[in-house]
Amino acid sequence: xxxxxxNSPLLTYVLRQGDRSLVLAQRLLENVAHAPELEEDxxxxxxxLDLIGxxxxxxxxxxEIDGEGNDENHYAYWRDDTDFTNPLLVEQPNxxxxxxxxxxxxxxxxxxxxxxxxxxxxxESLAAIAAKxxxxxxxxxxxxxxxxxxxxxxxxxxxxxxxxxxxxxxxxTDELFEQDAVEEGLQAGGVAPDMExxxxxxxxxxxxxxxxxxxxxxxxxxxxxxxxxxAHDEPFSFLIGxxxxxxxxxxxxxx
Amino acid sequence: MxxxxxxxxxxxxxxxxxPELPYVTIGxxxxxxxVQADGTQITVKLTPTYTGCPATxxxxxxxxxxLADAGYDADVSFVLSPPWTTDWITEVGREKLTKxxxxxxxxxxxxxxTRLDLPVACPRCGSRHTKRYGDFGSTACKTNFVxxxxxxxxxxxxxx
Numbered sequence: 451x452x453x454x455x456x457n458s459p460l461l462t463y464v465l466r467q468g469d470r471s472l473v474l475a476q477r478l479l480e481n482v483a484h485a486p487e488l489e490e491d492x493x494x495x496x497x498x499l500d501l502i503g504x505x506x507x508x509x510x511x512x513x514e515i516d517g518e519g520n521d522e523n524h525y526a527y528w529r530d531d532t533d534f535t536n537p538l539l540v541e542q543p544n545x546x547x548x549x550x551x552x553x554x555x556x557x558x559x560x561x562x563x564x565x566x567x568x569x570x571x572x573x574e575s576l577a578a579i580a581a582k583x584x585x586x587x588x589x590x591x592x593x594x595x596x597x598x599x600x601x602x603x604x605x606x607x608x609x610x611x612x613x614x615x616x617x618x619x620x621x622x623t624d625e626l627f628e629q630d631a632v633e634e635g636l637q638a639g640g641v642a643p644d645m646e647x648x649x650x651x652x653x654x655x656x657x658x659x660x661x662x663x664x665x666x667x668x669x670x671x672x673x674x675x676x677x678x679x680x681a682h683d684e685p686f687s688f689l690i691g692x693x694x695x696x697x698x699x700x701x702x703x704x705x
Numbered sequence: 706m707x708x709x710x711x712x713x714x715x716x717x718x719x720x721x722x723x724p725e726l727p728y729v730t731i732g733x734x735x736x737x738x739x740v741q742a743d744g745t746q747i748t749v750k751l752t753p754t755y756t757g758c759p760a761t762x763x764x765x766x767x768x769x770x771x772l773a774d775a776g777y778d779a780d781v782s783f784v785l786s787p788p789w790t791t792d793w794i795t796e797v798g799r800e801k802l803t804k805x806x807x808x809x810x811x812x813x814x815x816x817x818x819t820r821l822d823l824p825v826a827c828p829r830c831g832s833r834h835t836k837r838y839g840d841f842g843s844t845a846c847k848t849n850f851v852x853x854x855x856x857x858x859x860x861x862x863x864x865x
Contacts, residue, residue: 499845502757578786
């Protein structure tokens, strides 16, 4: 069915970005009211709201691209777990607060240069969504970086927990930069940024913050991937199930 | 005169209060991109503010109601490009925010992270001896500060 007007690579690309934001938001929201202090609960809720907002805009745009009359709710609630194409990092189940902060930081350090690059996209809708997201992400990164340094260079206990979190999550970082024919095709038209080019910026941020936080990263992790093909870990199905249960129990319900 | 209808309809739209910050209007916030009149049919284009702002749908509904009350039929849509920035908040809007105890945003510019830590003046006593104690606040657009001179907590409207 592919031809000069085939929009499916763009649709796939837009859904990948939306899925990544939505799934991380859902994980963060699981932790709201469990943060170590009230300000942190507000922070997690606010960051999750920004991420949901990104997902909503991207899913709405996806609906325009695919031309099937789908709205944002279709992509969030009516696709199955294996249809979601988020990288594994953002779906990792919540552990302790060190784990949550480290997952967020490793993502934010990626999101900041990613949205900055996508804001230059030749696709006007993606550029507009990214131009807002890059500014919001600056606040997220300041927040997660602050915790990395405070806890990494904190007490023996906090340092040990942070190091354990970095060691555990490092294996999921490579997938953030994965690209296939979809990305490569869109790069040719200036729609999508080259993910490899973003890796240097991510590495610079992460190395600097880990050093200041007195933390190190594993040198020989076996990197994991598969999320972008829909091959998720088992806890992901429960996450998506909980997110979708009300919408599926009451199809079409509105306030 | 079409122009008169345009002007009046625009006044109605710009006068709609923000549901979460009722001391400013969506005109003050720089959200109104376009108002076109065709008889009594008014087409409104708004720009959403913060990506995660849950008030966006409420604002759309409020604009429709305000125009209906003024005798118009409304068609309200959102446009993403160019993306909204706090630099579009009017001078009047900034004064209203300050009066309500909310420090107005710095110039957002390109949103580079180094701009996030500029000094903030207390909206109550004017002191620049203030301290951020939370990265995020009660709504998506604000962050928490305390004034170390008058000891009052206040919020800063985040530059975006």
